[in-house]
Amino acid sequence: MGTWDIGPFDNDTAADFGGDLDEAAVEEREALIRGALKRAAHPADFLDTSDGERAVAAAALVVAQHPDGVLTCSTYGPSEPLPELPASLRTLAVEALDQVVSERSELAELWDDAANGSKWRHDITRLRDVLDPPVPPQEEALFDI
Known part of the structure; x- marks a missing residue:
């Protein structure tokens, strides 16, 4: 892996993706993000x-525009x-x-297989939780109806 840290852009492929976004016309950037999310959300x-x-x-970019x-x-x-x-990318980002x-x-x-794999998974979970927050546990009902 050409990876130097656990962050969303801390690898060669993601850094190149960031460059591709910079080189694309403004009106093409959403399509590039959507395409990256679709390929991952629905792999063959x-x-x-x-x-x-x-x-x-791509998901980190969607998260960056989320209110939370x-x-x-x-x-x-x-x-x-x-x-x-668009907010519709949030669901696609969660699926991806x-x-x-x-x-x-x-x-x-x-x-x-990496030494900091659990930190990477935690970072992915943190991104996902912004887009689709976990439901807090419900207290048991005091009365049965």
Whole structure:
């Protein structure tokens, strides 16, 4: 892996994706993000590493525009402004992140073998939780109806 840290843009593929976004016309940037998320959310069979890395980067950009999100892009992320991304990308980003950490993901396999794999999974979960917050446990009802 050409990876130097656990952040969404801390690998060669995601850094290149950030560059691709910068080089694309403003009106093409959403389509690039959507495409990266779709390839990961609906893999033909096994999700390869590069598609997974691009999906994590794309999801981080969606999270950055969420009201509860924060920008997690390093200096290797896009430097040009992105258009306002539609809220519909949030669901697609959640689906993509779910595939990235699934048993069908080459990227997850590689991280599971790495020393800081649990930190990487935690970072993916943090991104996902902004887009689809976990439901807090419900208290038991005091009365049965």
